[in-house]
């Protein structure tokens with residue numbers, strides 16, 4: 001049986017159209033886009049096309065697109081860049097974010113604290129939705145930046161970005177959103193979103209790893225965090241990744257063109273998977289199911305079974321997905337997202353995330369649904385015997 005890949009929130013295969021678009025920029029049009037000769041001009045044309053395509057797909061302007069090495073760098077540029085810009089204007093550095101962000105945001109918020117600034121972490125409810133009352137309170141302190149992820153990568157909860165955008169705009173506080181898991185799965189209109197900064201990543205939408213972007217509405221809001229030549233308006237210096245920009249542009253065009261059909265298909269597959277899993281494992285617990293959730297992520301906990309063992313057995317059965325825990329200092333810790341949502345520790349340790357993508361088929365879903373009940377039974381037996389039950 002062919003292996004089944006249900007880990008698209010971790011990474012996606014590069015789409016053939018993207019490979020075709022970017023290849024010439026590796027070995028034919030390989031000049032430095034800052035060079036004024038024909039080699040440079042040709043490379044510049046590809047880079048600018050990538051910018052236009054990314055901008056169009058997101059409802060932004062081409063000169064608002066700052067390419068980065070990925071989502072992590074875009075998030076760091078947003079938080080640290082905003083903090084540094086505040087400091088250079090003689091203001092306090094104070095970033096506000098949520099307890100369920102990707103580590104790229106949480107670690108960047110920690111770095112702001114290390115620089116002498118402040119970070120406020122907003123809580124979430126049991127569904128993973130940000131506590132808007134807490135946001136209201138902290139906005140009165142006029143922080144430097146608020147950063148709220150559009151779609152959570154572990155449980156798929158979608159935040160009420162329009163409301164958050166309006167709250168931040170009313171308070172005159174810039175809003176950043178990590179839209180890495182939202183791009184290509186939800187319509188995004190940057191201009192209307194209330195966001196001043198938005199992060200995306202190529203490898204979640206069929207472009208290669210190592211390319212992403214921060215969309216910047218107002219360049220005064222962010223200072224550079226790396227220093228060099230004046231490329232990309234001086235906000236992100238360094239010789240531009242032309243092939244990466246072309247790839248992200250192409251993937252963005254495809255994402256925008258296919259959005260409606262893709263989302264409908266993913267939702268149907270996700271619903272099918274969930275129905276089959278519920279039928280096969282009766283006490284399965286679904287995370288973040290009450291509110292709006294992304295079409296490609298399904299996070300479940302299986303009482304009495306540990307996710308490490310489940311993942312291993314699923315892998316042996318040819319099924320690739322991921323867990324909801326992290327191994328830190330040798331001990332398995334439940335994910336910070338599930339902890340913030342108030343999920344009980346033992347349940348959080350039994351979490352499996354399935355994430356769907358372009359090549360996912362009904363046959364894949366059937367294969368998982370067929371394999372999981374037997375795997376759960378084996379892992380539960382193993383867990384019980386290890387615990388001396």
Ligand SMILES: Cc1ncc(COP(=O)(O)O)c(C=O)c1O
Pocket residue numbers: 009010069070071072073075102104149151152153178180181201202203210212
């Ligand atoms: C929500 C979110 N933000 C940021 C990142 C980091 O993106 P990258 O892998 O491009 O650095 C990821 C990747 O998993 C993500 O899911």
